[in-house]
Amino acid sequence: MMKLLKLVFRNLIGNGLKTWLNVFVLSIAFVLIIFMQALLQGWDRQAMADTVKWEIAGGQYWNAKYDPFDPFTLDSAVSELPKQFARQYETGQIEPVLIVSGTIYPSGRSMPVLMKGIRPGQKLLELPTTLLMNPTDSTDIPAIIGSNMAHQAGLTENDIVTLRWRDANGTFEAQDIRIAGVFKTFVPTVDAGQIWLPLDLLQKMTLNPDKATLLIKSKEVNEAPVAGWNFKDVKELTKTLRETLRSKAVGQSIFYVIFLLLALLAIFDTQTLSIFYRQREIGTFVALGMTKKEVVRLFTLEGTMNAILAIVLGAVYGIPLFIYFAVNGIPMPSGTSDFGVAISDKIYPAFPPKLIVGTILFIILVTAWVSYLPARKIVKMNPADAIRGKI
Incomplete structure (x- = not known):
């Protein structure tokens, strides 16, 4: 096996610039796949954590008639606090x-809003409700x-x-009403079109004591089951967010798939041409006692070695980049939260070992498969014709 590996390495070095071009392109695909996946995982973690801190906490009980997508249910979707939760x-x-539901009139124009009443000084959510005191x-x-x-309403503090x-x-x-404070959050579901008021005042204003x-x-x-209330856990409440992030992951995967296909195409072409130009060498190997399967294994290993070298090269320049962005984050342009998804001003990519190991194995296996495809032709070669160069 060691002799076979030495022969593989010698052949790769003999290909010169062609080998290193293949390795470089494949290393870009390798680094890009890990980085994009780490970016999405980091975004997923931050978005989930921010949503839980600002809106969900440990879960929510919804009034049985409440439908967040139907504002006409708000008038009837109110009930007294269940007695079992009094303590x-x-x-x-x-x-x-x-x-x-309500309407505000900033600068003489109307703007529909959701009035949300919450107790001043509550500790479950990150909302600065002490300002409501x-x-x-x-x-x-x-x-x-x-x-x-x-920003949308053109309001500032004390307006x-x-x-x-x-x-x-x-x-x-x-x-x-007086704007007692303006808070910054990356969770649009507690920000866009919403005004937070003291719970007791809103109950008094709407005659809902x-x-x-x-x-x-x-x-x-x-x-615990509560009559007239439906419990929603964190997983259910973040389902839409997770589906949105998953759809974005599919869209972004197109870019690194293109890079990977270009690299694999280069390896495929290299292996095909190598087999064509090295017919006499292949015939000689078989004549000296190597089986055709061993020769196929040789050329498959040569192609696979491109992936191993690409991983090493990618680690040389990729690891410093990964560490830098994992520590400092990637700044996001202002206004990204307007798309309806929780996006922080900085996203910190996450690089779990499962992601890195999985990507390495994926690159190696795919490269080995692409290298094996042209090598299959060796099985059909006649050693005598190969030595004479008549194939």
Whole structure:
């Protein structure tokens, strides 16, 4: 086996620049596959973590009539806090959220919004709800909004804007609110088109005392069936996000597949030409006692060695790049969260061992297969004709 490997290595070196061009192109495909997959995995982890911290916590109980895609259900999708959660509510492990449709009028124009009531000072979510604590000497209705919402509405901190809503009796009401704070988040589902208000004030404004649309629970609270409420765990609540990321992964895979196909095509052509020009050498090998299967193995190993050299070369310049981006992240352009997917201002690629080992094995196996395809012709060669060069 060692003699066979030495012969393979000698033949590769003898090919000169052709070998190193194949190795370089294949190394680019190798590095690109790992980097793009690591970028998507890092994005997936960050998006999931941010969504859980800002919106989900340990899961949510939805009112049985609540449908986030049907705003007409909001009026009827309210219920009182279940008595079995009274203790968890007092300790802050259950946070009710009341959702009501409304309209704001910034700069004389109308803009539909979702009014969301949450307790000031809650600890389950990253929302800065301490800003909703209204001073005792103030009659303002405080509200907080996300930075994207503030940009769309043209609002800044301490701005006054008119808010209109319809209460439980169907009567339209309107009142000015004060923007107590603008928070920055990369989760658009708590930012776009939403205004966060103190829960008790929103309940009073809409004539829904002690009622909520959904309940957010901490991870310490065990899931339990509740009449009139449907529990949604983290996996179910992030299903849309995971599907979106999966669809983007399919789209991005096209680019590194193109690079890989170019590299494999170069190896295939190299092996085909090598077999054509080395007919006498092949015939000599067979005449000296090598079986045709051993000669096929020789040429297959030559092609596969391109992948091994490409992995080594890719590691030389790829590892420093991977370390740099894993530590410093990749800056994302501003406004990327407007696409409806949680995207941080920096994405830190994740390089789990499973990804690297899997990619290495994939490159080696595919290269070996591509190298074996032209080598199969050797089995059909006649050694005598090969030595005379008549094939």
